[in-house]
Amino acid sequence: MSTIIRASAPAKVNLVFEVGQLGSDGYHPVNSLFFALDLSEELTLAKGEAGTGISIYVHGDSIPEAHINAVPTDHSNLVHKTAVLFAQKLGKATPDLQIDIHKRIPVAGGMAGGSADAAAMLVAMNEFMHQEHGTEKLSIEELAVIGAELGSDVPFCLYGGLAIGTGRGEMITPLEGLSFETNWLLCASSKGLSTPTVFAAFDELDTETQFTDLAELSKTSSPTELGSRMTNDLEQAAFSLMPSLSQQVRELEELGAIRAMVSGSGPTIAALFESEAKANEVSKALNSQGVVALTAKGGAQGARLDG
Numbered sequence: 001m002s003t004i005i006r007a008s009a010p011a012k013v014n015l016v017f018e019v020g021q022l023g024s025d026g027y028h029p030v031n032s033l034f035f036a037l038d039l040s041e042e043l044t045l046a047k048g049e050a051g052t053g054i055s056i057y058v059h060g061d062s063i064p065e066a067h068i069n070a071v072p073t074d075h076s077n078l079v080h081k082t083a084v085l086f087a088q089k090l091g092k093a094t095p096d097l098q099i100d101i102h103k104r105i106p107v108a109g110g111m112a113g114g115s116a117d118a119a120a121m122l123v124a125m126n127e128f129m130h131q132e133h134g135t136e137k138l139s140i141e142e143l144a145v146i147g148a149e150l151g152s153d154v155p156f157c158l159y160g161g162l163a164i165g166t167g168r169g170e171m172i173t174p175l176e177g178l179s180f181e182t183n184w185l186l187c188a189s190s191k192g193l194s195t196p197t198v199f200a201a202f203d204e205l206d207t208e209t210q211f212t213d214l215a216e217l218s219k220t221s222s223p224t225e226l227g228s229r230m231t232n233d234l235e236q237a238a239f240s241l242m243p244s245l246s247q248q249v250r251e252l253e254e255l256g257a258i259r260a261m262v263s264g265s266g267p268t269i270a271a272l273f274e275s276e277a278k279a280n281e282v283s284k285a286l287n288s289q290g291v292v293a294l295t296a297k298g299g300a301q302g303a304r305l306d307g
């Protein structure tokens with residue numbers, strides 16, 4: 001029987017996102033408190049016919065069609081790059097593969113959608129190459145080193161849970177999870193924001209920032225306390241590029257969110273609610289107005305093989 005591997009990986013929000021000044025290497029150092037949400041990408045990998053190369057099919061019905069259409073299906077898809085890099089690291093030829101990506105994470109939304117796909121692909125390739133070519137399986141630490149070459153958020157999508165990300169966000173220190181449940185509403189925008197553009201707008205604003213001790217935040221004792229500690233240094237930059245976002249943040253807080261904030265580089269807004277019922281109620285109301293508002297719970301596990 002032909003080899004079929006299923007894997008999934010979670011979206012992230014940055015509960016805290018501190019961004020330093022642009023370094024001489026062209027990157028911004030960051031100090032991020034990453035949190036994984038149970039909004040997962042699902043990836044299926046099947047062995048392709050010999051000589052057919054890599055084919056990618058992307059679909060999903062919970063995010064706007066424009067988001068699905070914005071995902072490339074050629075060699076520029078992060079999943080394609082992952083397959084090539086992973087095989088190369090093992091000293092093997094890139095296998096022929098048919099890849100199906102079920103997208104649930106808004107695209108170019110600051111929630112690491114492409115990185116989650118790459119993380120799921122790393123886990124899937126680890127298994128595929130083991131089954132098909134008898135290669136030894138790599139550890140999560142080894143996968144994270146490869147993941148960091150693909151994108152700064154990929155290592156976190158492998159680990160999931162709650163973690164600090166430093167360097168460019170790729171150096172992960174896992175933390176114990178929060179002691180309470182968190183309920184989120186994620187408002188996707190019809191248009192995406194490119195991460196480099198948001199960082200460039202951040203540079204223009206010339207903001208003074210300081211890195212703080214994020215480990216201590218894992219000890220917060222309630223959603224209200226957590227909400228009061230959430231910050232994002234990129235938020236003003238995202239507002240300057242998409243002014244409607246600041247009004248959306250205000251509206252979500254008026255609708256009962258403990259705290260609403262741009263997620264990472266945006267434009268998705270992550271709103272924290274006191275209860276699942278309240279998050280669902282606001283989600284329904286917004287969906288009926290044509291806003292894509294997805295609900296999710298925090299603390300999801302990282303990329304994994306699915307049965």
Ligand code: ATP
Nearest residue numbers: 077078107108109110111112113114115117153195
């Ligand atoms: P991050 O939060 O990590 O900065 P993001 O969530 O804002 O990323 P992505 O959804 O990862 O952004 O997409 C950024 C761009 O990457 C897209 O506009 C798309 O052109 C390209 N891309 C390549 N591969 C993928 C993929 N598998 N899924 C989504 N986008 C991809």
